[in-house]
Amino acid sequence: MRSALLTSFCAALCCAAVISAGAKAQAAPESSAAPLSLATPATWTPAADGTVLLAAESAAPAFSSSTDAADVDASLPDAPVPAGEGQAGAAHLPSTQPIAPKYTVVILPGQGAVPLSAGSKVIFGFREVSSPFSLFADVLSATYSQAVDSQPHYGQGWGPYGQRVGAAVVRGSIQGLATQAVFDPIFRDDPRYYVLGRQHKFLNRVVYAATRVVITRTDSGHNTLNAPLLLGYAAAAGANFAYYPERDRDFGDAATGYAGSLGGSVLGMEVNEFLDDALHIIHFRRN
Template identity: 40%
Template sequence: MFETAYRKTFTAIHFSLSSVVAVSVALSLCTPGRGQSTSSPHLVQTNLYRTEGLAELPEAPAPQGELAIGSSSSFGEGEAESAGAPARTPRFAPKPLAPLYDKYIEPSQRAQPLTGLTRKLLFGADQIISPYFFVAVVGSASYEQAANGSPNYGTNGGAYGQRLGAAAIRDASQSIFTDGLMPAVFHQDPRYYVRGKSHNAFFRGTYAVSRVFITRTDGGANAPNYSLFAGHAATAILQNAYYPDVNHGAEETAKGFAGSFAGAALSNTVREFFPDLLHLVHLE
């Protein structure tokens, strides 16, 4: 008899609480200007610190204040514990922050804000001391030496050393212009957001190439990549100061300008698929 009374009492309390919650929710939804806000502790509001312009972008990092839906609930906790039910787990967890001066942001990372002249100049300078910089310098100089292309120093050992020096100056000035100074002038984000294996290869390839022409602003919106255009133009003009005389002039400058875009597209594509290449050779 005591057990029957206990069950009836518990059922009545449960029904009363459910009714109160339902009525509170209905009233909050019907109140003008309040939207979904409520004083009930059982409704968790997400996107507390929504950053304007980031939500619509596929590469935008999740806002740091975003809460996991269903991560906690005060109603029914006693019932779950008494029944031995496992504790609820969040549907998602905040992604770790990427290092501030990393040029490539992985899908598992959130990007830190990169705004202001000082930060962007430091970002551009940091690219000069990265391993990617030295790989790019050696790679471009080796290709130019093998093809006997611009800059036309010749094909002997001394010419290769000259090409290494020219490639280092060219890539360093390009990093300062396209990753530092011009992004500060145009208020754009010079980083590349890797799409990763959750997308198919065609999408990833076209995305990598498109980032040469389209980039993000500091506010998170898509925009023409003015920083890259202006940075590559400045780099190509500056080449006339240290390239051989045969590589001076408008035509050679235009070739250098076009070649830098091809190099940027190739760099994005290699970085996009680099983890896949490591997996193929069983290094990841």
């Protein structure tokens, strides 16, 4: 069982790294805005009509993939307006505030974040599991599993390899959809990753990223247990009983796969936190 746990963990790490690196490299927009201070937990300020939510000055950045600043009405206030006062005399959003694309995965320091409705989270989940990066990660995971002959034990050869690829796609799809399209709307949590940023010490960022597997952000900007991810990955581990080979259908194998998936998720969070720094170092992105 230890050998199976190690191989499952390694495969999950590779999968998570590819997904996170690809998604962030594709989605995170450049910004010349100065980083915001992140000394305190992030808070969000809703607009009066609840349609736009911006990260406050202490908030960590968020992550998204398709909406730009033009989708946000610049006339909306950046703070709640008392009942009965309407928007008269309300402060306008700062014109220099960059807004992260709506469906991006990572929110960078200094970016505002468009809030996601329950329906938007469903779309977010389907976009993620159907992205080329997710599919490539599934193939990479299956290739590693084939090379070391870890679970699912379909055997060797092109036929079993195809079965492994199919199983990896199913597992990854269940994990993503259960987490983002089902449990995130139910628990009212934000599926995006908010980067802590270079204003903080390296070790603090490492710990912060690793704990995002068990701690997430609510729609209102507060920290809470990451029940969507924990339950979504558990659902995927349980679903393995439906299509894994007979020898891999017991509690020990399910626990091994679950632990490996969570380990891969930890690595994915670390990539989310530090990939932007790496892109700056190799001059792929301007400051």
